[in-house]
Amino acid sequence: MTTTRPQSRLVDELQRRTLLHDLTEGAADHLAEAPRTVYIGFDPTAASLHLGSLLPVMGLLHAQRAGHTPIALVGGGTGLIGDPSGKTAERQLLSKEDVARNADGIRAQLEHFLDFGSVSNAARMRNNLDWLSGLPLVDFMRDTGKHFSVNQMLAKESVKRRVEGDEAGISFTEFSYALLQSYDFLELYRTEGCTVQMGGSDQWGNITAGIDLIRRVEGARAFGVVFPLITQSSGVKFGKSEAGAVWLDPEMTSPFRFYQYWINVEDADVVRYLRFFTLLEVDQIADLADKVESEPHARTAQRALADDVTRRLHGETGLASAKAATQALFGGDVAGLGADEISDVFADVPSSEVTRDALGGEGKSLIDLMTESGLASSKGDARRSIDGGGVYVNNVRVEDAARALTTEDTIDGRFLLIRKGKKQYHLVAIRG
RNA sequence: GGUGGGGUACCGAAGCGGUCAAACGGGGCAGACUGUAAAUCUGCUGGCAUAGCCUUCGGAGGUUCGAAUCCUCCCCCCACCA
Numbered sequence: 001m002t003t004t005r006p007q008s009r010l011v012d013e014l015q016r017r018t019l020l021h022d023l024t025e026g027a028a029d030h031l032a033e034a035p036r037t038v039y040i041g042f043d044p045t046a047a048s049l050h051l052g053s054l055l056p057v058m059g060l061l062h063a064q065r066a067g068h069t070p071i072a073l074v075g076g077g078t079g080l081i082g083d084p085s086g087k088t089a090e091r092q093l094l095s096k097e098d099v100a101r102n103a104d105g106i107r108a109q110l111e112h113f114l115d116f117g118s119v120s121n122a123a124r125m126r127n128n129l130d131w132l133s134g135l136p137l138v139d140f141m142r143d144t145g146k147h148f149s150v151n152q153m154l155a156k157e158s159v160k161r162r163v164e165g166d167e168a169g170i171s172f173t174e175f176s177y178a179l180l181q182s183y184d185f186l187e188l189y190r191t192e193g194c195t196v197q198m199g200g201s202d203q204w205g206n207i208t209a210g211i212d213l214i215r216r217v218e219g220a221r222a223f224g225v226v227f228p229l230i231t232q233s234s235g236v237k238f239g240k241s242e243a244g245a246v247w248l249d250p251e252m253t254s255p256f257r258f259y260q261y262w263i264n265v266e267d268a269d270v271v272r273y274l275r276f277f278t279l280l281e282v283d284q285i286a287d288l289a290d291k292v293e294s295e296p297h298a299r300t301a302q303r304a305l306a307d308d309v310t311r312r313l314h315g316e317t318g319l320a321s322a323k324a325a326t327q328a329l330f331g332g333d334v335a336g337l338g339a340d341e342i343s344d345v346f347a348d349v350p351s352s353e354v355t356r357d358a359l360g361g362e363g364k365s366l367i368d369l370m371t372e373s374g375l376a377s378s379k380g381d382a383r384r385s386i387d388g389g390g391v392y393v394n395n396v397r398v399e400d401a402a403r404a405l406t407t408e409d410t411i412d413g414r415f416l417l418i419r420k421g422k423k424q425y426h427l428v429a430i431r432g
Numbered sequence: 433g434g435u436g437g438g439g440u441a442c443c444g445a446a447g448c449g450g451u452c453a454a455a456c457g458g459g460g461c462a463g464a465c466u467g468u469a470a471a472u473c474u475g476c477u478g479g480c481a482u483a484g485c486c487u488u489c490g491g492a493g494g495u496u497c498g499a500a501u502c503c504u505c506c507c508c509c510c511a512c513c514a
Binding site: 233267269270295298379391422 | 461462463466467468469470475476477478479480481482
């Protein structure tokens, strides 16, 4: 890691990148004085992190680059409870097996961003199930619960909304969440010397609760740093594509779709995202911002963003395959590609199979093919899409809704490429 | 427990005996324009066959030639009162 002016970098860097929403008193000095240990919690609600967690991950990355020791805390224990923050309804509880499996998946993904290796400030991973599951209830009530005021907890926004609002109310389980997260901070303070917790701005209440607990129990100072909430200028929730949430796991969101998500970021957001999600220097980002103005059609900023983020997560290989598919789909002429190239390029694109026999004789109707492949939700839907001029076979628009496809229509007898709209591709492989 | 108001398609919200597969808005999908952007405009948005049928308006019955619309019972929400 950088050694010249190590620690003071973190807060400055976050500020330069407009990643700093708020910090507790003294946090900046504390981080500037010496290498510290900082942590962020991740909820193992799914087997993969999604884009909503990317900002905190970048936060840990910045911390590590500034010379601090990052700890990723997987909420194996708290995941069994559910954080009421930002939720309007009671959570579905996960099984212990699910949580354990999800924690493993998350660890693997974090390794793309953080150095868990031999550096002196190597990242660490902890799972709060390790200390929460064996925690004696009575001890917890005496040593931890004693320090919490129900009056204050009720005053918290996330709780208040559930208690007073028209919504679903809140169970004791979720109400207690803040205690457990505070206890995590205390535990990491004791065992890892961790003095700083970071998180999304929605975590502010939980973080300050932990700071209070450490002060009361240990008489020590701890600090908090929170990131802004990411918004999308169109108002849509960040991290959602047409196909739903964008995941970090390549099995759940292919490198191609991941790359495409970033390429499609609108102009109004792209500069901010460059600051948030890449390590490009601020002046480089300023250059890209100029390009958004001067030559918007080139999409230079979007490309830089997509390249950088995809490379970090999926490596050069993943990036290369995503770009190859992109080039073929949006740049080149798909019909001109050979079957071998197609199977390569479209490895990432949704696909299905059909037997050669089915394409014999009269062939198979495009409508059936579309419903079977999921491009259309029903035959009527498929028919309407075709009538509306939104369906293409091998990149040629289909005019006739009754169109049947035969072996004549295949590329080298091996593939059919169906496209709906501009971006939804489906590859049909011919079997037999 | 009492009184009043509600439950309509993905969401919000009209409709209150036939012209209702159900207005309108949002969302979604597609087309045009572009830059794989935004904005704008246009079309589509229950299923299957194509101007015909089937399944939908909290649930179950009933009245009627005919019900989302009327009646009965039940379930669930909300407001006020106890």
